Amino acid sequence: xxxxxxxxxxxxxxxxxxxxxxxxxxxxxxxxxxxxxxxxxxxxxxxxxxxxxxxxxxxxxxxxxxxxxxxxxxxxxxxxxxxxxxxxxxxxxxxxxxxxxxxxxxxxxxxxxxxxxxxxxxxxxxxxxxxxxxxxxxxxxxxxxxxxxxxxxxxxxxxxxxxxxxxxxxxxxxxxxxxxxxxxxxxxxxxxxxxxxxxxxxxxxxxxxxxxxxxxxxxxxxxxxxxxxxxxxxxxxxxxxxxxxxxxxxxxxxxxxxxxxxxxxxxxxxxxxxxxxxxxxxxxxxxxxxxxxxxxxxxxxxxxxxxxxxxxxxxx
Amino acid sequence: xxxxxxxxxxxxxxxxxxxxxxxxxxxxxxxxxxxxxxxxxxxxxxxxxxxxxxxxxxxxxxxxxxxxxxxxxxxxxxxxxxxxxxxxxxxxxxxxxxxxxx
Numbered sequence: 001x002x003x004x005x006x007x008x009x010x011x012x013x014x015x016x017x018x019x020x021x022x023x024x025x026x027x028x029x030x031x032x033x034x035x036x037x038x039x040x041x042x043x044x045x046x047x048x049x050x051x052x053x054x055x056x057x058x059x060x061x062x063x064x065x066x067x068x069x070x071x072x073x074x075x076x077x078x079x080x081x082x083x084x085x086x087x088x089x090x091x092x093x094x095x096x097x098x099x100x101x102x103x104x105x106x107x108x109x110x111x112x113x114x115x116x117x118x119x120x121x122x123x124x125x126x127x128x129x130x131x132x133x134x135x136x137x138x139x140x141x142x143x144x145x146x147x148x149x150x151x152x153x154x155x156x157x158x159x160x161x162x163x164x165x166x167x168x169x170x171x172x173x174x175x176x177x178x179x180x181x182x183x184x185x186x187x188x189x190x191x192x193x194x195x196x197x198x199x200x201x202x203x204x205x206x207x208x209x210x211x212x213x214x215x216x217x218x219x220x221x222x223x224x225x226x227x228x229x230x231x232x233x234x235x236x237x238x239x240x241x242x243x244x245x246x247x248x249x250x251x252x253x254x255x256x257x258x259x260x261x262x263x264x265x266x267x268x269x270x271x272x273x274x275x276x277x278x279x280x281x282x283x284x285x286x287x288x289x290x291x292x293x294x295x296x297x298x299x300x301x302x303x304x305x306x307x308x309x310x311x312x313x314x315x316x
Numbered sequence: 317x318x319x320x321x322x323x324x325x326x327x328x329x330x331x332x333x334x335x336x337x338x339x340x341x342x343x344x345x346x347x348x349x350x351x352x353x354x355x356x357x358x359x360x361x362x363x364x365x366x367x368x369x370x371x372x373x374x375x376x377x378x379x380x381x382x383x384x385x386x387x388x389x390x391x392x393x394x395x396x397x398x399x400x401x402x403x404x405x406x407x408x409x410x411x412x413x414x415x416x417x418x
Contacts, residue, residue: 058381093325100318107385148393168392193416216388241416254332261417262328262338262346265394266321269353272389273317276357279382283364286371286379297367 029090029255036094042074043101050106057219061212063112068174071113072140080121080255085131085139087120089253092263096270103274104281108219110274112171114267119143119179121263122198124256125249127235130200134177143179144172146225149196151182159233160184162199169208170222176203178225193241200236201227317356320349341407343418348404354395357386 027033053064071077079095081087095117103110123131123143134141146166154161166180177200184195209224240260249256287297324346331338338346361383365372372379389395403415 054381091325091329093322093329096321096325107382107389111385111389214388216384216386250335254329257332257335258328259338259343259418261394262325262343262350265347265350266325268389268392268394269350270321272354272357272386272395273321275382275386275389276361279361279364279379279386282378282382283368286368290369290371292367 027091029088029094031091031093031097033090033094035088036090036097039075039079039090039094039098040101043076043098046070046074046102047105050102050109054106054219057106057108059218061218062173062221063109063171063219065174067106067109068142071109076113077117077120077140077142080117081139082124082131082256083253085135087139089255091255092121092258092266096266099267099270100274100277103271104278106219107271107275107278108217110271111217111220111268112174114271115170116142116144116175118264118267119145121255122179122238122240122260124252125240125260126200126238129235133202133236134200141177142171142175143177143200144169144175144225145179145198147179147181147198149181149183149193151180151199151227153182153184153197155184156231159231160199160237161229162201162232163227163229165209165227166225168222169225170217170220172208172223172225173221177201178203178206180206180225180227195239196241197237197239199232200238201230201232205230317349317353321353324349340413340418344400344404344407344413344415347415347418348397348400351395351397351400354386354390354392355397358383358390361386 028035030036049070050067053067056064057067075088076098078087079090079098080092081089083089095114099110099114102113120143123134134143146169148166148168150166151162151164162180162182164180164182169178172178179198179200181196181198183191183193184197185191186195189195205227207226209226212218212221212223214222284298290297327342328338328346361379365379365383368377368379371377372383374380399415403413403418407413
Protein backbone atom coordinates (compact mmCIF):
# COMPACT_ATOMS: atom_id res chain seq x y z
CA UNK A 1 0.00 0.00 0.00
CA UNK A 2 1.34 3.44 -0.88
CA UNK A 3 1.24 6.12 1.76
CA UNK A 4 -0.54 8.77 -0.26
CA UNK A 5 -2.87 9.89 2.47
CA UNK A 6 -3.70 13.52 2.81
CA UNK A 7 -3.79 14.44 6.46
CA UNK A 8 -6.77 16.66 7.15
CA UNK A 9 -5.88 19.97 8.73
CA UNK A 10 -8.59 19.30 11.29
CA UNK A 11 -6.65 16.33 12.62
CA UNK A 12 -3.38 18.19 13.09
CA UNK A 13 -3.84 18.48 16.81
CA UNK A 14 -1.59 18.36 19.81
CA UNK A 15 -2.24 14.61 19.82
CA UNK A 16 -0.34 14.45 16.53
CA UNK A 17 2.68 16.19 17.98
CA UNK A 18 3.19 14.36 21.25
CA UNK A 19 4.23 11.09 19.63
CA UNK A 20 7.12 12.33 17.55
CA UNK A 21 10.04 11.69 19.93
CA UNK A 22 9.59 8.16 21.15
CA UNK A 23 11.95 6.90 23.86
CA UNK A 24 12.87 3.27 23.26
CA UNK A 25 11.41 0.50 25.41
CA UNK A 26 8.08 2.13 26.18
CA UNK A 27 4.61 1.40 24.83
CA UNK A 28 3.92 4.52 22.80
CA UNK A 29 0.46 3.31 21.86
CA UNK A 30 -0.92 2.27 25.26
CA UNK A 31 -3.04 3.95 27.92
CA UNK A 32 -0.03 5.48 29.66
CA UNK A 33 1.43 7.01 26.51
CA UNK A 34 1.52 10.81 26.09
CA UNK A 35 -0.77 10.65 23.07
CA UNK A 36 -3.34 8.58 24.99
CA UNK A 37 -3.35 11.17 27.75
CA UNK A 38 -4.02 13.94 25.22
CA UNK A 39 -6.86 11.96 23.66
CA UNK A 40 -8.42 11.21 27.05
CA UNK A 41 -8.13 14.82 28.13
CA UNK A 42 -9.85 15.90 24.92
CA UNK A 43 -12.66 13.41 25.61
CA UNK A 44 -13.10 14.69 29.16
CA UNK A 45 -13.18 18.29 27.96
CA UNK A 46 -15.98 17.50 25.49
CA UNK A 47 -18.44 16.64 28.27
CA UNK A 48 -20.12 20.04 28.62
CA UNK A 49 -20.31 20.53 24.85
CA UNK A 50 -21.88 17.13 24.30
CA UNK A 51 -24.31 17.83 27.13
CA UNK A 52 -25.38 21.07 25.43
CA UNK A 53 -25.93 19.20 22.14
CA UNK A 54 -27.90 16.32 23.69
CA UNK A 55 -31.35 17.65 22.92
CA UNK A 56 -30.58 18.33 19.26
CA UNK A 57 -28.83 14.99 18.92
CA UNK A 58 -31.88 13.23 20.30
CA UNK A 59 -34.57 15.15 18.44
CA UNK A 60 -32.71 15.18 15.10
CA UNK A 61 -31.92 11.44 15.42
CA UNK A 62 -28.42 12.28 14.25
CA UNK A 63 -25.02 13.04 15.73
CA UNK A 64 -24.57 16.82 15.23
CA UNK A 65 -22.14 17.73 12.45
CA UNK A 66 -20.20 19.81 14.99
CA UNK A 67 -19.65 16.73 17.14
CA UNK A 68 -18.30 14.75 14.19
CA UNK A 69 -16.03 17.71 13.41
CA UNK A 70 -14.86 17.79 17.03
CA UNK A 71 -14.10 14.06 16.92
CA UNK A 72 -12.04 14.61 13.77
CA UNK A 73 -10.19 17.55 15.32
CA UNK A 74 -9.38 15.55 18.45
CA UNK A 75 -8.03 12.69 16.33
CA UNK A 76 -10.59 10.19 17.64
CA UNK A 77 -11.22 8.60 14.24
CA UNK A 78 -7.48 8.12 13.79
CA UNK A 79 -6.97 6.13 16.98
CA UNK A 80 -7.19 2.73 15.24
CA UNK A 81 -6.34 3.88 11.72
CA UNK A 82 -3.12 2.78 10.01
CA UNK A 83 -0.15 5.18 10.11
CA UNK A 84 -0.01 4.80 6.31
CA UNK A 85 -3.10 6.99 6.27
CA UNK A 86 -2.14 9.32 9.09
CA UNK A 87 -3.60 7.14 11.82
CA UNK A 88 -2.20 6.68 15.32
CA UNK A 89 -2.39 2.84 15.59
CA UNK A 90 -3.19 3.11 19.29
CA UNK A 91 -3.87 0.08 21.45
CA UNK A 92 -7.63 -0.55 21.47
CA UNK A 93 -7.69 0.09 25.23
CA UNK A 94 -7.12 3.77 24.45
CA UNK A 95 -10.00 3.77 21.98
CA UNK A 96 -12.27 2.11 24.55
CA UNK A 97 -11.19 4.50 27.32
CA UNK A 98 -12.18 7.46 25.13
CA UNK A 99 -15.55 5.81 24.38
CA UNK A 100 -16.16 5.36 28.12
CA UNK A 101 -15.54 9.03 28.72
CA UNK A 102 -17.76 10.25 25.85
CA UNK A 103 -20.57 7.85 26.80
CA UNK A 104 -20.81 9.29 30.30
CA UNK A 105 -22.41 12.36 28.72
CA UNK A 106 -23.78 11.18 25.37
CA UNK A 107 -24.04 7.47 24.68
CA UNK A 108 -25.29 8.04 21.13
CA UNK A 109 -22.15 9.99 20.28
CA UNK A 110 -19.96 7.34 21.88
CA UNK A 111 -21.81 4.56 20.07
CA UNK A 112 -21.37 6.23 16.67
CA UNK A 113 -17.72 6.95 17.42
CA UNK A 114 -17.20 3.36 18.53
CA UNK A 115 -18.78 1.77 15.49
CA UNK A 116 -17.38 4.16 12.89
CA UNK A 117 -14.00 4.35 14.60
CA UNK A 118 -13.56 0.60 14.67
CA UNK A 119 -14.18 0.46 10.91
CA UNK A 120 -10.92 2.38 10.48
CA UNK A 121 -9.29 -0.63 12.14
CA UNK A 122 -11.12 -3.21 10.00
CA UNK A 123 -10.19 -1.34 6.84
CA UNK A 124 -6.63 -2.57 7.42
CA UNK A 125 -7.82 -6.17 7.24
CA UNK A 126 -9.03 -5.76 3.65
CA UNK A 127 -6.69 -6.14 0.70
CA UNK A 128 -4.58 -3.01 0.31
CA UNK A 129 -6.32 -1.54 -2.80
CA UNK A 130 -9.56 -1.25 -0.84
CA UNK A 131 -8.05 1.20 1.68
CA UNK A 132 -6.51 3.13 -1.20
CA UNK A 133 -9.97 3.53 -2.78
CA UNK A 134 -11.46 4.82 0.47
CA UNK A 135 -8.61 6.98 1.80
CA UNK A 136 -6.36 7.60 -1.20
CA UNK A 137 -7.62 11.15 -1.64
CA UNK A 138 -8.92 11.90 1.84
CA UNK A 139 -7.94 9.87 4.88
CA UNK A 140 -10.76 11.38 6.97
CA UNK A 141 -13.50 9.63 4.97
CA UNK A 142 -15.75 7.59 7.27
CA UNK A 143 -17.38 4.17 6.88
CA UNK A 144 -20.64 2.95 8.45
CA UNK A 145 -21.77 -0.67 8.64
CA UNK A 146 -24.46 -3.25 9.02
CA UNK A 147 -22.95 -6.70 9.46
CA UNK A 148 -26.05 -8.87 9.61
CA UNK A 149 -25.68 -11.63 6.97
CA UNK A 150 -28.86 -10.67 5.15
CA UNK A 151 -27.46 -9.74 1.73
CA UNK A 152 -28.00 -11.88 -1.37
CA UNK A 153 -24.78 -12.64 -3.21
CA UNK A 154 -24.09 -13.99 -6.69
CA UNK A 155 -20.43 -14.76 -7.49
CA UNK A 156 -19.38 -13.33 -10.85
CA UNK A 157 -16.10 -12.81 -12.70
CA UNK A 158 -13.78 -10.70 -10.52
CA UNK A 159 -16.19 -10.30 -7.62
CA UNK A 160 -19.82 -10.50 -6.61
CA UNK A 161 -23.26 -9.04 -7.33
CA UNK A 162 -24.87 -7.91 -4.08
CA UNK A 163 -28.39 -6.86 -3.14
CA UNK A 164 -30.47 -6.56 0.00
CA UNK A 165 -31.64 -4.40 2.87
CA UNK A 166 -29.73 -4.02 6.13
CA UNK A 167 -30.79 -2.38 9.41
CA UNK A 168 -29.05 -0.48 12.22
CA UNK A 169 -26.28 1.33 10.29
CA UNK A 170 -25.15 3.75 12.99
CA UNK A 171 -23.96 7.16 11.86
CA UNK A 172 -24.53 6.28 8.20
CA UNK A 173 -25.45 9.86 7.26
CA UNK A 174 -21.91 10.97 8.14
CA UNK A 175 -20.22 8.28 6.05
CA UNK A 176 -19.27 7.91 2.38
CA UNK A 177 -18.79 4.15 2.42
CA UNK A 178 -20.48 1.19 4.09
CA UNK A 179 -19.54 -2.32 5.26
CA UNK A 180 -22.37 -4.79 4.62
CA UNK A 181 -22.62 -8.44 5.63
CA UNK A 182 -23.57 -11.43 3.49
CA UNK A 183 -22.76 -15.10 3.01
CA UNK A 184 -21.23 -16.13 -0.30
CA UNK A 185 -23.01 -19.25 -1.62
CA UNK A 186 -21.01 -22.12 -3.07
CA UNK A 187 -22.18 -25.09 -5.14
CA UNK A 188 -21.79 -27.35 -2.10
CA UNK A 189 -23.10 -24.96 0.55
CA UNK A 190 -25.67 -22.30 -0.32
CA UNK A 191 -25.40 -20.80 3.19
CA UNK A 192 -22.53 -21.41 5.58
CA UNK A 193 -21.42 -18.71 8.02
CA UNK A 194 -17.82 -19.72 7.42
CA UNK A 195 -18.30 -18.13 3.99
CA UNK A 196 -19.47 -14.85 5.53
CA UNK A 197 -17.88 -11.71 4.13
CA UNK A 198 -18.00 -8.00 4.74
CA UNK A 199 -18.64 -6.10 1.51
CA UNK A 200 -17.35 -2.54 1.11
CA UNK A 201 -19.51 -0.22 -1.01
CA UNK A 202 -19.26 3.48 -1.93
CA UNK A 203 -22.19 5.79 -1.31
CA UNK A 204 -23.23 5.83 -4.97
CA UNK A 205 -24.02 2.11 -4.68
CA UNK A 206 -26.51 2.28 -1.80
CA UNK A 207 -29.47 4.25 -0.45
CA UNK A 208 -30.20 5.24 3.14
CA UNK A 209 -33.80 4.69 4.25
CA UNK A 210 -34.62 7.09 7.10
CA UNK A 211 -36.43 4.80 9.56
CA UNK A 212 -34.56 5.10 12.89
CA UNK A 213 -37.53 5.73 15.20
CA UNK A 214 -36.53 4.32 18.59
CA UNK A 215 -36.65 5.02 22.34
CA UNK A 216 -32.90 4.84 23.00
CA UNK A 217 -29.70 5.64 21.13
CA UNK A 218 -31.84 7.94 18.99
CA UNK A 219 -28.91 10.16 18.11
CA UNK A 220 -27.03 7.35 16.41
CA UNK A 221 -29.20 7.73 13.27
CA UNK A 222 -28.91 4.01 12.61
CA UNK A 223 -31.03 3.91 9.47
CA UNK A 224 -31.52 1.09 6.96
CA UNK A 225 -29.26 0.59 3.93
CA UNK A 226 -30.65 -0.68 0.61
CA UNK A 227 -28.59 -2.10 -2.25
CA UNK A 228 -30.01 -3.07 -5.63
CA UNK A 229 -27.77 -5.48 -7.53
CA UNK A 230 -24.37 -3.80 -7.57
CA UNK A 231 -20.99 -5.26 -8.45
CA UNK A 232 -18.46 -5.53 -5.60
CA UNK A 233 -14.92 -6.48 -6.67
CA UNK A 234 -13.16 -9.25 -4.75
CA UNK A 235 -10.68 -6.85 -3.12
CA UNK A 236 -13.54 -4.93 -1.54
CA UNK A 237 -14.59 -7.97 0.50
CA UNK A 238 -13.18 -9.29 3.76
CA UNK A 239 -13.64 -12.87 4.97
CA UNK A 240 -13.36 -12.10 8.67
CA UNK A 241 -14.04 -15.61 9.96
CA UNK A 242 -11.26 -17.11 7.85
CA UNK A 243 -8.70 -14.71 9.30
CA UNK A 244 -8.35 -16.94 12.36
CA UNK A 245 -6.66 -14.49 14.69
CA UNK A 246 -5.11 -12.45 11.94
CA UNK A 247 -2.30 -14.76 10.81
CA UNK A 248 -2.29 -13.22 7.36
CA UNK A 249 -1.51 -9.85 8.93
CA UNK A 250 1.71 -10.82 10.69
CA UNK A 251 3.64 -8.17 8.75
CA UNK A 252 1.40 -5.45 10.16
CA UNK A 253 1.53 -3.84 13.63
CA UNK A 254 0.18 -6.06 16.47
CA UNK A 255 -3.01 -4.02 16.52
CA UNK A 256 -4.05 -5.59 13.22
CA UNK A 257 -3.42 -9.16 14.35
CA UNK A 258 -6.26 -9.10 16.85
CA UNK A 259 -9.34 -11.27 16.16
CA UNK A 260 -12.04 -9.19 14.49
CA UNK A 261 -14.93 -9.95 16.83
CA UNK A 262 -12.88 -9.28 19.96
CA UNK A 263 -12.17 -5.77 18.74
CA UNK A 264 -15.57 -5.01 17.22
CA UNK A 265 -17.73 -6.33 20.05
CA UNK A 266 -16.01 -4.06 22.56
CA UNK A 267 -16.92 -1.06 20.38
CA UNK A 268 -20.63 -1.76 21.03
CA UNK A 269 -20.42 -2.78 24.69
CA UNK A 270 -18.06 -0.09 25.98
CA UNK A 271 -20.47 2.83 25.38
CA UNK A 272 -23.05 0.95 27.48
CA UNK A 273 -20.62 0.75 30.36
CA UNK A 274 -19.72 4.42 29.98
CA UNK A 275 -23.39 5.40 30.03
CA UNK A 276 -23.83 3.41 33.23
CA UNK A 277 -20.95 5.33 34.79
CA UNK A 278 -22.60 8.57 33.75
CA UNK A 279 -25.92 7.39 35.21
CA UNK A 280 -24.14 6.44 38.43
CA UNK A 281 -22.70 9.92 38.77
CA UNK A 282 -26.17 11.42 38.24
CA UNK A 283 -27.69 8.95 40.67
CA UNK A 284 -25.16 9.81 43.37
CA UNK A 285 -26.04 13.47 43.04
CA UNK A 286 -29.75 12.61 43.37
CA UNK A 287 -29.11 10.36 46.37
CA UNK A 288 -27.27 13.10 48.26
CA UNK A 289 -30.50 14.89 48.99
CA UNK A 290 -33.09 12.13 48.70
CA UNK A 291 -34.93 10.51 51.55
CA UNK A 292 -35.98 6.86 51.38
CA UNK A 293 -38.75 6.96 53.94
CA UNK A 294 -37.17 8.57 56.98
CA UNK A 295 -33.61 7.64 56.01
CA UNK A 296 -31.21 9.65 53.87
CA UNK A 297 -30.19 7.62 50.81
CA UNK A 298 -26.58 8.70 50.84
CA UNK A 299 -24.16 6.82 53.05
CA UNK A 300 -20.76 8.46 53.12
CA UNK A 301 -19.14 5.63 55.01
CA UNK A 302 -20.38 3.11 52.46
CA UNK A 303 -19.38 5.33 49.55
CA UNK A 304 -15.79 5.65 50.74
CA UNK A 305 -15.22 2.01 49.98
CA UNK A 306 -17.75 1.74 47.19
CA UNK A 307 -17.46 0.48 43.63
CA UNK A 308 -17.75 4.11 42.47
CA UNK A 309 -14.46 4.94 44.17
CA UNK A 310 -12.70 1.86 42.86
CA UNK A 311 -14.03 2.51 39.34
CA UNK A 312 -12.32 5.89 39.37
CA UNK A 313 -8.96 4.23 39.78
CA UNK A 314 -9.37 2.52 36.42
CA UNK A 315 -8.67 4.10 33.02
CA UNK A 316 -10.83 7.01 31.94
CA UNK B 317 -16.79 -5.19 34.46
CA UNK B 318 -14.45 -2.39 33.51
CA UNK B 319 -11.41 -4.03 35.07
CA UNK B 320 -12.22 -7.37 33.44
CA UNK B 321 -12.62 -5.85 29.99
CA UNK B 322 -9.36 -3.94 30.18
CA UNK B 323 -7.47 -6.95 31.54
CA UNK B 324 -8.85 -9.09 28.71
CA UNK B 325 -7.51 -6.67 26.15
CA UNK B 326 -4.16 -6.43 27.88
CA UNK B 327 -3.93 -10.18 27.34
CA UNK B 328 -5.07 -10.01 23.70
CA UNK B 329 -2.52 -7.29 22.94
CA UNK B 330 0.26 -9.18 24.71
CA UNK B 331 -0.47 -12.22 22.53
CA UNK B 332 -0.61 -10.09 19.38
CA UNK B 333 2.74 -8.47 20.22
CA UNK B 334 4.28 -11.88 20.85
CA UNK B 335 2.98 -13.14 17.52
CA UNK B 336 0.78 -15.68 19.27
CA UNK B 337 -2.88 -16.50 18.73
CA UNK B 338 -4.87 -16.12 21.95
CA UNK B 339 -6.20 -19.45 23.21
CA UNK B 340 -9.69 -20.25 21.99
CA UNK B 341 -11.05 -20.75 25.51
CA UNK B 342 -9.77 -17.33 26.53
CA UNK B 343 -11.33 -15.78 23.44
CA UNK B 344 -14.66 -17.44 24.23
CA UNK B 345 -14.49 -16.12 27.79
CA UNK B 346 -13.64 -12.62 26.56
CA UNK B 347 -16.58 -12.68 24.15
CA UNK B 348 -18.92 -13.60 26.99
CA UNK B 349 -17.42 -10.96 29.31
CA UNK B 350 -18.03 -8.37 26.60
CA UNK B 351 -21.52 -9.44 25.58
CA UNK B 352 -22.86 -9.65 29.14
CA UNK B 353 -22.03 -6.00 29.86
CA UNK B 354 -25.35 -4.77 28.42
CA UNK B 355 -27.41 -7.17 30.56
CA UNK B 356 -25.54 -6.16 33.69
CA UNK B 357 -25.79 -2.46 32.90
CA UNK B 358 -29.55 -2.69 32.27
CA UNK B 359 -29.98 -4.42 35.64
CA UNK B 360 -27.86 -1.88 37.51
CA UNK B 361 -29.47 1.07 35.76
CA UNK B 362 -32.92 -0.32 36.64
CA UNK B 363 -31.97 -0.44 40.31
CA UNK B 364 -30.83 3.17 40.24
CA UNK B 365 -34.04 4.24 38.49
CA UNK B 366 -36.14 2.52 41.13
CA UNK B 367 -34.13 4.12 43.93
CA UNK B 368 -34.49 7.54 42.32
CA UNK B 369 -38.25 7.36 42.83
CA UNK B 370 -40.55 9.49 40.72
CA UNK B 371 -37.70 11.72 39.58
CA UNK B 372 -36.49 8.81 37.50
CA UNK B 373 -39.69 8.38 35.50
CA UNK B 374 -40.40 11.98 34.56
CA UNK B 375 -39.98 13.23 31.00
CA UNK B 376 -36.61 14.93 30.88
CA UNK B 377 -35.06 12.67 33.51
CA UNK B 378 -31.36 12.33 32.71
CA UNK B 379 -31.31 8.95 34.43
CA UNK B 380 -34.21 7.71 32.31
CA UNK B 381 -32.57 8.98 29.11
CA UNK B 382 -29.42 7.09 29.93
CA UNK B 383 -31.46 4.01 30.85
CA UNK B 384 -33.17 4.08 27.46
CA UNK B 385 -29.79 4.30 25.72
CA UNK B 386 -28.44 1.39 27.77
CA UNK B 387 -31.60 -0.60 27.04
CA UNK B 388 -31.27 0.07 23.31
CA UNK B 389 -27.70 -1.17 23.26
CA UNK B 390 -28.76 -4.65 24.32
CA UNK B 391 -30.61 -4.96 21.00
CA UNK B 392 -27.30 -5.25 19.15
CA UNK B 393 -26.45 -8.85 18.30
CA UNK B 394 -22.97 -8.52 19.83
CA UNK B 395 -24.57 -7.60 23.16
CA UNK B 396 -26.85 -10.63 23.38
CA UNK B 397 -24.95 -12.79 25.84
CA UNK B 398 -26.83 -16.11 25.78
CA UNK B 399 -25.10 -17.70 22.76
CA UNK B 400 -21.69 -16.75 24.16
CA UNK B 401 -22.62 -18.14 27.60
CA UNK B 402 -23.73 -21.42 26.01
CA UNK B 403 -20.55 -21.66 23.96
CA UNK B 404 -18.27 -20.87 26.91
CA UNK B 405 -20.13 -23.29 29.18
CA UNK B 406 -19.82 -26.06 26.62
CA UNK B 407 -16.11 -25.42 26.19
CA UNK B 408 -15.56 -25.48 29.96
CA UNK B 409 -17.13 -28.95 29.90
CA UNK B 410 -14.74 -30.06 27.16
CA UNK B 411 -16.85 -29.45 24.05
CA UNK B 412 -15.48 -27.79 20.92
CA UNK B 413 -16.44 -24.18 20.27
CA UNK B 414 -19.65 -23.79 18.31
CA UNK B 415 -19.01 -20.10 17.62
CA UNK B 416 -16.97 -19.57 14.43
CA UNK B 417 -16.52 -15.88 15.27
CA UNK B 418 -14.84 -16.39 18.62
